[in-house]
Amino acid sequence: MTDPAGTATRRSQPLRGMRIIEISSYVASPLCGMTLAQLGADVIRVEPIGGGADRTRWPLAESGTSLYWSGLNKGKRAIEVDLSAEAGRHLIGDLIVGGGDRGGIVISNSDRFPELSFETLSARRPDTVHVLLTGRRDGGTAVDYTVQAATGFPLLTGPEDAAGPVNSPVPAWDLTAGLYLAVGLLAAERHRLLTGEGQRLRVALEDVALAAAGNLGYLAEAQLNGTSRERDGNHVYGTFGRDFATADGGRLMIVALTARHSRDLFAATGLTGVVAALSEALGVDFDQEAERYRHRRVLGELLAGWFETRTLAEAEEALRTTRVLWSPYLSFADLVADDARLLRDSPLMEEIAQPGVGRHWAPGSPLVLDGELSPPVAAPLVGQHTEEVLREELGLSAPALAKLRENGVIPPHDDERDPG
Amino acid sequence: MTDPAGTATRRSQPLRGMRIIEISSYVASPLCGMTLAQLGADVIRVEPIGGGADRTRWPLAESGTSLYWSGLNKGKRAIEVDLSAEAGRHLIGDLIVGGGDRGGIVISNSDRFPELSFETLSARRPDTVHVLLTGRRDGGTAVDYTVQAATGFPLLTGPEDAAGPVNSPVPAWDLTAGLYLAVGLLAAERHRLLTGEGQRLRVALEDVALAAAGNLGYLAEAQLNGTSRERDGNHVYGTFGRDFATADGGRLMIVALTARHSRDLFAATGLTGVVAALSEALGVDFDQEAERYRHRRVLGELLAGWFETRTLAEAEEALRTTRVLWSPYLSFADLVADDARLLRDSPLMEEIAQPGVGRHWAPGSPLVLDGELSPPVAAPLVGQHTEEVLREELGLSAPALAKLRENGVIPPHDDERDPG
Secondary structure, three states: OOOOOOOOOHHHOOOOOOEEEEEOOOOHHHHHHHHHHHOOOEEEEEEOOOOOOOOOOOOEOOOOOEHHHHHHOOOOEEEEOOOOOHHHHHHHHHHHHOOHHHOOEEEEOOOOOHHHOHHHHHHHOOOOEEEEEEOOOOOOOOOHHHHHHHOOHHHHOOOOOOOOOOOOOOOHHHHHHHHHHHHHHHHHHHHHHHHOOOEEEEEEHHHHHHHHHHHOOHHHHHHHHOOOOOOOOOOOOOOEEEEEEOOOOOEEEEEEOOHHHHHHHHHHOOOHHHHHHHHHHHOOOOOOHHHHHHOHHHHHHHHHHHHHOOOHHHHHHHHHOOOOEEEEOOOHHHHOHHHHHHHHOOOOEEEEEEOOOEEEEEEOOOOEEOOEEOOOOOOOOOOOOHHHHHHHHHOOOHHHHHHHHHOOOOOOOHHHOOOO | OOOOOOOOOHHHOOOOOOEEEEEOOOOHHHHHHHHHHHOOOEEEEEEOOOOOOOOOOOOEOOOOOEHHHHHHOOOOEEEEOOOOOHHHHHHHHHHHHOOHHHOOEEEEOOOOOHHHOHHHHHHHOOOOEEEEEEOOOOOOOOOHHHHHHHOOHHHHOOOOOOOOOOOOOOOHHHHHHHHHHHHHHHHHHHHHHHHOOOEEEEEEHHHHHHHHHHHOOHHHHHHHHOOOOOOOOOOOOOOEEEEEEOOOOOEEEEEEOOHHHHHHHHHHOOOHHHHHHHHHHHOOOOOOHHHHHHOHHHHHHHHHHHHHOOOHHHHHHHHHOOOOEEEEOOOHHHHOHHHHHHHHOOOOEEEEEEOOOEEEEEEOOOOEEOOEEOOOOOOOOOOOOHHHHHHHHHOOOHHHHHHHHHOOOOOOOHHHOOOO
16 A cells, blocks of 8 residues: 555565554644655545645646645545544544554544544544644644744844844744654554553644754753854854855855864865964964854855855865865755756655656655665545545445445545536 | 653653663754653763764853753763774674663664674674664765755745845754654664564665655656746745734734635734725635735735734734734744743743753653653763663673773773863
8 A cells, every 4th residue: 555666675664564544734744644654654644525725735736736745645545534524533533443453543633523532532442542733732723934933043044134034944843743743653652562552642833843942952052141142144053164155156055063174175275274374373273163163254254265266166076075064055946957867866766657746756765774765655646545445444335435425425436526 | 761850750751661872963863862762762872982073062051061962962871982992882882782672772873883883783683773874875974054055945045135045043954864763763663573673774864855855845846847936035835924023123923824814814904805805806816825825915015014003012912813823033032031931831841950051941852642741851961871871781890890991991980080
């Protein structure tokens, strides 16, 4: 199911034999499900008839199919059920508590249905593992962008003279929340394997962001040192790192984290002697990370003069044999240029045929197990596996399915759907 | 060990009985270890004598102790061993392959020591689970900032008229890589519980970023649609969302994801009639997400006029009773203002006494299990548990420890250390 192409072998699929019901939308909980599907779990995404709120989320393919939905639901099965009807919710409850040893696990980003609550489900199946994402920790809603605003980082993002907060297009809190959910689910599943006990697990988007701000030292710094860190463009805090423009309009990010990196960087740019003289004149040891940071502007200007008079290719050539950490800035257009050469070169990426979209390069799992990548598997269409799942997982007969269709609990067959 | 305060009960600690050796530095692999420690695993961080490269990473407390190191190593035990000596590496190898059912698991961000490679360790203990973080997928080094540059997002971050790329201070790829490592480790551990087999697991920072760019639809959009998405300030792509300034210099992020959100937003700002007239004149249905996005500038300007003539408090008051998604922008200084009131109010945060730093508010785990939070536990000092771990985990006698000290494989006792 989770590997229709049959290309992944056992080694990259340690979660084979685990079945997860996912009632979700947007990024975090779908990413949790997809991450586990890529490790071999059979993940069944449940949506209301017509699909979840995110089924039309931009970006779209020309056909109107969401590239976002397709990207976050790869390798799952998908079913459509009328969740506004009690009969529909009961069917999903049956799915969750069924499945024997494989089953009893649900991921959701909503707790509005009493039939699908931890209390109801664990009364039906005591070892239920119930994983819930919320926005706020009180259960209220929030999205990555509002959580970004609440958690300090946008006021430290961007050029020194930026007029206001700068949000990031990377939904870092959605991504990390989705992965925390997966970590928690697997921890609870381990506990279940060892003790037979189920668990109820919750993660709030705002807690994930606040935890990161604390874990990285931002909160303790503000509380203890009473200093507010200032915006500092693309300088890396506490070490030497910034971006540089080249003569031909290229742009590179350079980081010299260690003494060795920085000596390499000065050597590659012909600045060893100049930096040594500066070091002596200032009485400063640039082998010390803190000193490279304190003098980042003068060191940066010296280096900028070198980069400004080189092409991107020349700068790359000079850096290639060093230990300096560097990368050119690439746009998404650059990443797919020359018939997607850079994606073709990456073992992470494979071309998939995505229903409703067409052939394109897509990432597999970034987890490599025993040298084996779990390749990308196309996402289903919304509701593609409704009858298959109800038949295989709940043992429903053809007449039982017909009755569900008749009552509108599941959608009619495609050829009977109202084209409007 | 992982809960010296004894405040967490069994429910929030499903990983009790798992022991992990962590040979790591910076963010990703330490976050992996800390996340598992917060779930009850006994995580032993191994560092070279004097501490890892990140032991002095900024921000620092006044004492010079790293708030970054302390933040990312909470709840672990820490040992110091001379990793440049074969005897030191053997000791760590012994630790990894020991521990019976609890042991055999290692997380590392380096594979430069043959004694600690998967090959060597799995020859000694066939069910070893070996988890490795690399920068590049070929094993080369990279850091979050260079991976940001390589993966498109900084060219979409910031105001429309930004001159160059804008990196984010949130190390999103470090954070997600660390959590992917934890997901993979737990998946491999489940496989080991069920089959007795070990596994080797690798994650590259650059793959994590590329996977996110693909999963969120950015790569497919660039490849299939041939359009390059433009920088668009704090507008949320494909829906209605942006920031607004208030009369008193406040700033809010507002997102209206659904028709209900947007109707609520227009009602709260007294714009229902104006928007209805606009909708009719333009022949556009603002209940449609795509239309709200297409007309984001005119809708945004109408709303901006309202926010500009209200104080932040008035705007918040008007939004509070709606379903609109919103948050004021808060700086880290705001988060710790009034004696850290906002942190005190959060169940995620508790005050800890951090050796070398002092008392401050720190986050526990954002995973809530059966209603129970795993509270923060102070980080150890570098090498604090060296002799305890070698005694308890390897059964070394006092004379054996004395010999290791004498040979410089482990540090001398504090009172014998060279103060220089």
